[in-house]
Amino acid sequence: MQDSPREFRFVTNCADYQALYDLSQTDAEKYLANLNSLAKGQGRLWITGARVTHLHDGAVGGNGAVEWMKFSVEIKLSNPN
Numbered sequence: 001m002q003d004s005p006r007e008f009r010f011v012t013n014c015a016d017y018q019a020l021y022d023l024s025q026t027d028a029e030k031y032l033a034n035l036n037s038l039a040k041g042q043g044r045l046w047i048t049g050a051r052v053t054h055l056h057d058g059a060v061g062g063n064g065a066v067e068w069m070k071f072s073v074e075i076k077l078s079n080p081n
Helices: 014-026 028-038
Strands: 006-010 041-052 066-076
Touching (some): 014 028
Antiparallel strands (some): 006 041
């Protein structure tokens, strides 16, 4: 797939999730400023295969759809300090 790998970050505990969630609801600038320090987990996703319908083949509202997808994921957790 052309856009693989896709990189992502994620929080690894409930307190950091709640802090980022609260900031996302109230202050986008602070959310972005704190994202790297709170989202300590990281990973990559590779889409290795997929089958999709095209826009004109879709049964619902003219939209295409993903019929199936195969992927690999790499997850790295931060060291607990």
